[in-house]
Amino acid sequence: xxGFLDDIYELEHPIDVMYLMHKVxxxxxxxxxxxxxxxxxxxxxxxxxxxLTEWLDHIYYHTDTEDLYMTGPLKDKELHDGRMPLKxxxxxxxxxxxxxxxxxxxxxxxxTISPISYFSIKDVLSMEEKNHEILMTKxxxxxxxxxKMLGDSKLDDTFRRHLYNQIVALKVAEYDHFxxxxxxxxxxxxxxxxxxxxxxxxxxxxxxxxxxxxxxxxDFIETNLNQREADLLISLKEEINKNVG
Amino acid sequence: MNCALKLISxxxxxxxxxxxxxLHAVGISQSMNGIENHLTKWVQAFAAYVExxxxxxxxxxxxxxxxxxxxxxxxxxxFFLTQIQENVMDKVSETMNVIYEEVEGGILIPRVRNHIxxxxxxLSVTFSDYSDLVEVLTICHDETKCNxxxxxxxxxxxxxxxxxxxxxSVT
Numbered sequence: 053x054x055g056f057l058d059d060i061y062e063l064e065h066p067i068d069v070m071y072l073m074h075k076v077x078x079x080x081x082x083x084x085x086x087x088x089x090x091x092x093x094x095x096x097x098x099x100x101x102x103x104l105t106e107w108l109d110h111i112y113y114h115t116d117t118e119d120l121y122m123t124g125p126l127k128d129k130e131l132h133d134g135r136m137p138l139k140x141x142x143x144x145x146x147x148x149x150x151x152x153x154x155x156x157x158x159x160x161x162x163x164t165i166s167p168i169s170y171f172s173i174k175d176v177l178s179m180e181e182k183n184h185e186i187l188m189t190k191x192x193x194x195x196x197x198x199x200k201m202l203g204d205s206k207l208d209d210t211f212r213r214h215l216y217n218q219i220v221a222l223k224v225a226e227y228d229h230f231x232x233x234x235x236x237x238x239x240x241x242x243x244x245x246x247x248x249x250x251x252x253x254x255x256x257x258x259x260x261x262x263x264x265x266x267x268x269x270x271d272f273i274e275t276n277l278n279q280r281e282a283d284l285l286i287s288l289k290e291e292i293n294k295n296v297g
Numbered sequence: 298m299n300c301a302l303k304l305i306s307x308x309x310x311x312x313x314x315x316x317x318x319x320l321h322a323v324g325i326s327q328s329m330n331g332i333e334n335h336l337t338k339w340v341q342a343f344a345a346y347v348e349x350x351x352x353x354x355x356x357x358x359x360x361x362x363x364x365x366x367x368x369x370x371x372x373x374x375x376f377f378l379t380q381i382q383e384n385v386m387d388k389v390s391e392t393m394n395v396i397y398e399e400v401e402g403g404i405l406i407p408r409v410r411n412h413i414x415x416x417x418x419x420l421s422v423t424f425s426d427y428s429d430l431v432e433v434l435t436i437c438h439d440e441t442k443c444n445x446x447x448x449x450x451x452x453x454x455x456x457x458x459x460x461x462x463x464x465x466s467v468t
Contacts, residue, residue, distance in 0.1 A: 055407075171426060176380045177373060193370045194377060201433040210426065217422045224411045231408060 063284050066250035067241045074230040076276040081223040088216040108152045115145040121256040137236035144229040151222040158215050167211040168195045255292045300437035301447035302349045306428045308465035313421045323405040353435035381427045388420035
């Protein structure tokens with residue numbers, strides 16, 4: 053099994069396209085992570101927003117399509133330690149979606165929710181104050197006072213570092229998932245799916261038939277591979293065109 | 298000159314980024330024991346920071362922390378500060394737990410390194426939240442005296458702290 057940064061020399065099975073996809077996605081997430089880190093010292097926030105959105109578009113499509121066309125038709129098999137790979141896979145997809153949503157909500161709500169919310173003041177004060185009405189009065193007062201004391205600049209720093217934290221969490225969840233999927237789910241696909249079924253599944257993973265530009269995933273993957281790996285993808289595309297109606 | 302509180306805070310941030318860099322060198326020029334050792338020293342510096350903080354809180358030293366809200370929020374803010382201080386230590390524990398539970402035989406695989414880095418970043422974010430609050434709630438009236446008290450005297454603690462700050466003063 054190749055690592056995420058290793059060169060890939062062949063696709064023994066159509067589903068091995070996942071190695072290419074995972075490699076490109078991990079490279080992209082690392083780039084977003086680095087951008088986010090740099091925005092803490094004045095980096096390009098607009099570019100970060102664009103790249104994060106692109107990452108989320110891909111990862112949401114990827115996980116949704118896997119649930120439907122890849123793991124959906126498979127039969128789960130208990131591992132020696134009691135884990136069920138397909139069940140775990142679905143859970144990991146949910147973790148990725150949740151982590152992605154946290155980061156995208158931060159961006160979407162940038163102008164409407166104050167970064168003071170990252171301090172979770174309500175959670176802390178609720179440890180002492182049980183009366184909801186009094187609690188909320190206190191929370192609002194403390195938030196207002198701290199917002200004033202911290203000022204815009206410090207609050208902007210707060211936002212940027214929390215977003216970075218969220219992006220790192222998403223990347224780590226994605227890494228763990230890809231690694232588990234390659235180790236435990238891909239062998240099951242090779243066992244349980246015929247070559248034609250794999251090609252059908254790969255077609256769904258690479259081409260979004262509901263989109264006006266159905267090749268947005270394929271194009272992104274191909275553009276971000278080295279030439280030899282891109283050639284592997286082109287050959288696979290030809291095979292899909294030949295065999296999948 | 299910066300007061301001791303600011304110097305310690307800056308070094309604590311820098312040290313966390315050094316630990317993250319060191320994690321990438323485990324198995325080459327660093328060991329997991331070295332990482333644990335760095336974190337233990339960070340906790341030691343944090344204890345010094347908290348001690349320095351206590352002597353800088355505005356209300357406690359001269360009553361100058363004036364809040365113009367109609368509602369008296371100061372006790373709540375101080376309670377909140379104490380809790381976020383505890384959160385910092387919780388984050389240290391969570392980082393240590395990942396190290397103890399996931400690192401096997403001192404060998405650091407990429408997945409576990411990611412987990413440790415994730416915890417370190419979370420610790421760094423929590424500490425920054427905390428130190429930002431401390432910064433706006435504190436005041437230093439005499440930086441020379443402050444430095445003498447915490448880092449410029451001959452006690453073992455001060456000598457250690459001064460050395461540690463110097464080691465962690467450049468990014």
